[in-house]
Structures are given as C-alpha cells and as structure tokens.
Amino acid sequence: MIPALRLDGVSFCYDTIPALADLSFAIAPGERVALLGRNGAGKSTVVRLVAGLARPDEGTVWVGDWDTRDCVPEQLAWRVGSVFQHADQQLFAATVRDDVSFGPRALGVGKREVERRTDRALEDLDLTAHAGHHPYDLSPALRKLAALAGALALEPALLVLDEPTIGLDRALRARVTRALLDRAAGSVALLVITHDLTFAAETLERGVVLDRGTLACDEPLAGLLGDATRLEPLGLVPPPVAALSAALDLPGRPVRAADAARELARVARGRPGP
Amino acid sequence: MRSLKLEEASFWYPATESPALRGVSLEVAQGEIVALVGALGAGASTLLLVAADLAPRVTGGRLAGSVARRDRSGIVLPTPWTQASGMAFTVWDEVAFGPANLGWPTHEIARQVDRALEQLELVPLAARDPTTLSGGELQRVIIAAILAMDPGLVLFDEPTAELDPDGARTLWRLIRLLAKQGKAILLATSALDALPDVADRVVWLEDGAVRAVGTPDLLADVTTCDSGLGTSVATVWRSSGLPGPYPLTVGHALQRWR
Numbered sequence: 300m301i302p303a304l305r306l307d308g309v310s311f312c313y314d315t316i317p318a319l320a321d322l323s324f325a326i327a328p329g330e331r332v333a334l335l336g337r338n339g340a341g342k343s344t345v346v347r348l349v350a351g352l353a354r355p356d357e358g359t360v361w362v363g364d365w366d367t368r369d370c371v372p373e374q375l376a377w378r379v380g381s382v383f384q385h386a387d388q389q390l391f392a393a394t395v396r397d398d399v400s401f402g403p404r405a406l407g408v409g410k411r412e413v414e415r416r417t418d419r420a421l422e423d424l425d426l427t428a429h430a431g432h433h434p435y436d437l438s439p440a441l442r443k444l445a446a447l448a449g450a451l452a453l454e455p456a457l458l459v460l461d462e463p464t465i466g467l468d469r470a471l472r473a474r475v476t477r478a479l480l481d482r483a484a485g486s487v488a489l490l491v492i493t494h495d496l497t498f499a500a501e502t503l504e505r506g507v508v509l510d511r512g513t514l515a516c517d518e519p520l521a522g523l524l525g526d527a528t529r530l531e532p533l534g535l536v537p538p539p540v541a542a543l544s545a546a547l548d549l550p551g552r553p554v555r556a557a558d559a560a561r562e563l564a565r566v567a568r569g570r571p572g573p
Numbered sequence: 574m575r576s577l578k579l580e581e582a583s584f585w586y587p588a589t590e591s592p593a594l595r596g597v598s599l600e601v602a603q604g605e606i607v608a609l610v611g612a613l614g615a616g617a618s619t620l621l622l623v624a625a626d627l628a629p630r631v632t633g634g635r636l637a638g639s640v641a642r643r644d645r646s647g648i649v650l651p652t653p654w655t656q657a658s659g660m661a662f663t664v665w666d667e668v669a670f671g672p673a674n675l676g677w678p679t680h681e682i683a684r685q686v687d688r689a690l691e692q693l694e695l696v697p698l699a700a701r702d703p704t705t706l707s708g709g710e711l712q713r714v715i716i717a718a719i720l721a722m723d724p725g726l727v728l729f730d731e732p733t734a735e736l737d738p739d740g741a742r743t744l745w746r747l748i749r750l751l752a753k754q755g756k757a758i759l760l761a762t763s764a765l766d767a768l769p770d771v772a773d774r775v776v777w778l779e780d781g782a783v784r785a786v787g788t789p790d791l792l793a794d795v796t797t798c799d800s801g802l803g804t805s806v807a808t809v810w811r812s813s814g815l816p817g818p819y820p821l822t823v824g825h826a827l828q829r830w831r
C-alpha cells in the first residue's frame with residue numbers, strides 16, 4: 300500500500316538556520332500520528348512542507364504518489380487538509396457555512412457534493428447550529444473548530460493539524476477527538492502536532508518525536524507516554540493518566556482515561572480479567 | 574497585604590444585554606496564587622481584563638461594582654503575538670520596550686530586562702529577531718516583557734497554551750517563585766492538572782458568576798469532575814466507580830492505593 304505521507308531524507312533551512320535534517324518517516328492510510336517535540340524542534344516546518352508552502356532543500360516529501368516538489372498548494376489540497384496554528388484568525392467568509400464550504404468549492408466538486416461535505420464537517424464538530432453565524436461572532440474556540448471543519452470538508456486522504464486543541468476546554472477537545480477518530484476509521488491518515496499529551500493519548504496511536512530537527516523516536520504512544528525517563532530528555536512529561544497507570548502498575552499501562560478507569564475498577568475489584 | 578479586590582463586580586461588553594461577569598467578589602493577596610477555572614465562556618478572561626483595568630477602559634462596555642488595585646498590574650494574554658510591540662529588532666529590545674515606556678533610567682531598564690530574560694531562560698535568544706521565534710518562544714518573550722515592568726499584580730490568561738510540556742513546567746515553577754517574591758498572581762487556565770502544585774486557591778466560574786471557591790482539592794470534587802473541571806486523576810477515579818473522596822494527583826492516588 301502507498302503511504303498517505305512519506306518523508307524521505309528531508310532537510311530544510313530557514314536562511315542559515317537549520318530546521319530539519321535528514322528526516323524520514325511514513326504514515327499509512329488511517330494511521331493516527333502525533334508529531335511531538337520541544338518548541339522549535341521543527342514540527343511546524345514539517346506542516347509547511349507537507350502543505351506545499353515550503354520545498355525541502357534536500358530529500359522528498361511524498362503525498363501518496365505525488366512528489367510535493369511538483370505540486371502547488373492548490374493541487375495538494377486534493378489530498379491534504381491542513382490547519383495551521385492560530386487558524387481561528389484565518390477565517391474570512393461572511394458565514395461559518397461559507398467558510399467551511401470554501402475548500403470543496405475551490406476544488407470544483409459538484410454543488411451537491413459541496414453541500415454534503417459541508418454538512419458532514421459541520422455535524423462532526425457540532426457546529427450546525429452556528430452555520431449561519433459570522434465566524435467572528437463566535438468565540439475563538441469555536442472559530443478554531445470552524446477552521447478544522449474547513450479542513451474536514453476537503454475530505455482529504457491526509458489531515459495535518461498544528462496544535463488543534465490550544466484554547467479548547469475539555470468538552471471541545473473531546474469533540475475534536477471524536478471527529479478525528481471517525482475520519483481515521485474511514486482511512487484518513489492523521490498527522491497532528493500537539494503539546495497536549497492528554498489529547499494525544501486519547502486521539503492518536505503513534506508518536507514521532509523530533510529533537511532539533513532530527514527524528515528522536517518513532518513508536519506507539521501507549522508505551523512511550525508512561526515512560527518518564529525516555530520522555531524527559533525530549534522535553535516531554537508523561538500525561539497524568541499515563542503517569543497514574545504507571546504509578547499503580549495497572550495492567551497494560553493504559554494511557555486513555557476510559558481504559559485506565561476500567562482497569563482501575565477491575566484491579567480494585569480484585570478480579571483481574573483474562 | 575491585599576493587591577486586588579473586586580466587590581460585586583459585573584461587566585457588560587458593548588452592545589450586549591447579558592453580563593459577562595455577574596456580581597463577582599474576589600481578593601488576591603500579595604504572595605498568593607489564585608486560579609480561575611471554568612468552561613469556555615464562563616468569564617475568566619473577562620475577569621482578568623477587568624482586573625488589568627483593560628475592561629471597560631479599552632474594551633468599552635460597562636462595569637458595575639468596585640475594583641480596587643493596590644499595585645501596578647501586568648497581563649499576559651493568550652495571544653502573545655498581539656502583545657509584541659512590533660518595533661523591536663531583537664528580543665532584548667522587545668523586553669525593554671515596556672520598562673522604557675515607564676520612563677525608567679537606562680541602568681534600571683537593563684537590570685530588569687536581564688533579570689526577566691534569565692527567569693524565562695531566554696538569554697540565548699536575546700539577539701534574535703522576535704519575528705523569527707516559534708509560538709512558544711514568543712510566549713516566553715512576552716511573559717519576560719511583562720515581568721520586566723515589575724508589576725505587583727501579574728495576570729495570566731492561559732499562560733502555557735503555546736508552551737511544550739517542559740516549558741510549561743518551567744513556567745509553573747516561575748509563577749510559584751514570583752508569588753514567593755511577593756507578587757500577587759491571578760491566572761486563568763485549562764491546564765487543570767498543573768493546579769494542585771501551583772494554586773493556593775481555585776475559583777470556579779460559571780456563567781460569569783463564582784460557583785465555588787476552595788483549595789485545589791476543589792478539582793477532585795464530584796461536581797467539578799462531572800462538569801469537566803476535575804483533574805485527570807480525579808476524573809479517572811470517579812469514572813472507575815471507586816468511592817470518594819477522589820485523589821487529586823498521581824501522588825495522592827498512590828497513597829490511596831497503598
């Protein structure tokens with residue numbers, strides 16, 4: 300199977316400041332990947348390269364079987380939906396619906412298909428009731444969801460999101476988790492930059508960690524997030540649920556809240572499961 | 574000594590009928606850290622704007638009740654890029670912009686800037702152009718710029734939003750240190766899991782009004798857990814069906830477990 304995204308020996312500099320060095324990893328369709336690392340580790344640069352806003356100095360970024368070097372961003376939008384940091388400030392249409400439908404309209408899909416995609420994206424994020432509102436009448440948090448809905452409406456093979464949960468409370472973060480899990484179940488690949496490791500634990504399955512522009516680690520989040528000794532030098536801290544599972548030595552060391560609660564109840568009842 | 578006192582403060586944004594704050598009474602003492610928690614739209618950011626004397630002075634709208642401040646205040650907004658002066662070519666100059674506008678003598682400006690850069694671990698970035706910084710780096714620069722003005726009351730709105738986990742931990746430690754040095758701290762955060770180690774008091778806002786005030790133990794209460802405002806550990810404990818009182822942190826859970 301062709302990966303949804305493949306970085307092959309990618310290097311990139313801002314003028315003379317190196318941002319990425321010989322970075323390689325691939326994401327399969329339906330895979331949910333967290334891109335982690337310190338501020339300045341190069342995470343947002345990866346997003347810019349994947350969205351076609353920058354070209355690698357060396358190496359190749361493959362989106363499906365397209366070499367992004369040969370593509371302009373408009374073309375890549377057929378396959379990649381990206382939401383940048385502070386996307387809540389990038390809405391421009393007069394209504395939330397117009398903003399969310401802009402992507403599919405620009406792709407030139409038929410009118411009925413535009414409607415379907417827009418309705419689905421709005422529903423997935425519980426924004427239907429706000430469809431007729433002006434984006435700037437919404438709170439910044441809901442604007443952020445509207446920007447995400449715009450990316451969902453493209454129905455891309457790959458979603459690339461930069462810090463989708465900043466400014467969201469727990470209820471809205473859960474909405475984003477639900478929408479992303481739903482899309483991934485439909486074979487959409489996810490690459491999500493986040494400092495919010497609780498959100499990562501709930502939503503994503505694999506961690507790609509960058510350290511000063513290079514790949515520091517690439518493995519399942521389930522094992523990684525509870526391992527304070529390994530996270531520490533990467534500037535990361537185990538999220539509380541993973542830390543709880545590790546401290547109480549819960550079977551399977553769950554990192555998601557629901558799994559941890561279930562294991563906790565089971566162990567407390569003194570009847571370990573099969 | 575008291576640094577900030579709100580009595581029955583209500584606030585209406587321009588052209589709105591229902592108040593964003595409803596009869597809020599709150600005191601913050603020097604050396605104290607008070608954390609505002611609540612769902613989005615509960616009024617935490619508005620309360621900080623009122624405390625900073627930005628609402629209604631800058632936002633417009635109407636304030637009822639009284640707000641008394643003893644100290645000069647500094648506010649760190651959740652949107653650091655809106656707080657950059659846009660007139661500095663280096664991080665050092667950006668941080669010096671505030672103190673310079675207070676008309677301080679040059680050596681005092683330099684002393685405060687150097688200290689703030691050190692506190693935020695920004696010394697290696699001092700010569701960088703602020704426009705080339707990452708979101709997290711810029712957030713630390715803005716915090717340094719506020720602290721360089723030596724405010725007695727420091728207001729933080731989601732101060733760790735842009736920071737990586739390590740940076741967030743460092744900032745929480747710094748906030749504790751600032752309180753120890755006598756500053757009054759009022760902050761709004763959705764990083765509930767940090768609060769047991771940081772806050773002296775937690776104020777739960779709902780619909781613009783104070784719903785409950787307490788120690789951080791409030792974040793392990795049944796009602797806060799059920800409102801999405803419990804710590805992660807308390808919330809997991811509650812969902813597991815184990816009896817209360819729920820542990821607030823991993824450390825508490827471990828004690829309970831033994």
